[in-house]
Amino acid sequence: MINSDDRKLVGQSVYEQLRSDIVTGKLSPGEKLKLNALRIRYSASVNTLRETLMRLVSDGFVLFVDQKGFSVKPVSTADLRELLELRQMLELSAVRKSMENKAGQMEWKSALISAHFRLNCIEKLMMEDEGSHVQAWEKADRDFHVTMVSHCGSQQLIRYHASVIELYMRYQVLALHRRPFRGQASVEEHQKLLKHLLDDETESVLTILDSHIQKGLFLPDAEKIPLKVKSKAIA
């Protein structure tokens, strides 16, 4: 149900599984990633795993220390705040560019409508049946925002934004296991965003987007964020 294509290379599929397990918290923040345990859990050889983990290190999901191996990147409120701020900087700038880029607006807007439709469907589901759609919602929400910036004309900006939003969404997913979905408010914001995007009302979009991103922020009461730090068995 998650993995459709069997022709996918081992490396690619392990990469996706590992990243997904980190984002959803199946691998806890801070947890040590021992190669032998992973070898069994993901049915891949040590070499393939190292290759994959190194990618995740560069992506910011995994830490690596010489001779001591890998561990899941810990979470912290400071890190979340930093990512939020970066996301705002990159996403606002990229959305502005997307809107100012007049060529190919029709295709872009059509993609926006399509992404928004999918997001809307899943948000409705989320309001009835919370937990079971978290992952689908994460993907749909990310897709919508990625589509918004996709027309900005800068591949590098798109790349860095994608990287930041992926790290950011990890916090969203982890948080959704401990607090309810924002629900109607979020749905309305997405609705408004789409409307103003289609109507070329740049400033409205940027204003709403700015606060939309801000409101997604979930700072746990104390410093509770290190959700689980004890290393649990992984094999």
Next chain:
Amino acid sequence: MINSDDRKLVGQSVYEQLRSDIVTGKLSPGEKLKLNALRIRYSASVNTLRETLMRLVSDGFVLFVDQKGFSVKPVSTADLRELLELRQMLELSAVRKSMENKAGQMEWKSALISAHFRLNCIEKLMMEDEGSHVQAWEKADRDFHVTMVSHCGSQQLIRYHASVIELYMRYQVLALHRRPFRGQASVEEHQKLLKHLLDDETESVLTILDSHIQKGLFLPDAEKIPLKVKSKAIA
């Protein structure tokens, strides 16, 4: 003479060599990276090389296609412009934060002075004897700019800025093989930057920095930038 620490892991050292060879153009933009050839050239096994190359893929220096292997990321004026713009966005924002962050200013300014001194030394050398110091200058210039943003308080911002500036410096190094060093002008800009940094004159710093980054831009006449595209033997 380049590698001091022999205890360094093979993977780490190969990573640095490979990246350096890409930045300096010893590996040409677009060049196919065949594992067997690399295995000989870098005295490392296929596994170690794949591990390393995957890191460079995530870092943006190498391309990877399933079943077709790796190749050096091509260069283009569009890519350079994108990186320039990203660098400006991130660096200006981070330097402002660094200057507004009042804690530990003494240590920061001391690091700035130290980095500037090294840069100044090398820039003097550069004006006499061009070619032989390109790499040292690249490092010193990058160090100075990295130090400027190092006090901004956001590890993530620092990380993304470092990533962008490394990709950007590749163009600087490649360009320095075809056009003279900017010389006195650059020296004076760095001098002014330091002065205003030490005097807490934020707006002056940002103004100078903005144009300083812009002036570093070298856009070849036509679309000549693909410096060398033919794949030369690498073993």
Next chain:
DNA sequence: AATCATAAAAAATTCTAAAGGCCTTTTATT
């Protein structure tokens, strides 16, 4: 009890060798 040294166990790093798969090119056939 705290500290240090030492030995044993666990984990990481890396390489070789080899099987199997995909892609491209060459060759052969219609």
Next chain:
DNA sequence: AATAAAAGGCCTTTAGAATTTTTTATGATT
């Protein structure tokens, strides 16, 4: 000339073993 079959090259992945390093356990010393 078009298409099919075969060949060769390169990528992908695994397994196993040799080294080195880190961690843990144990025991001796202060």
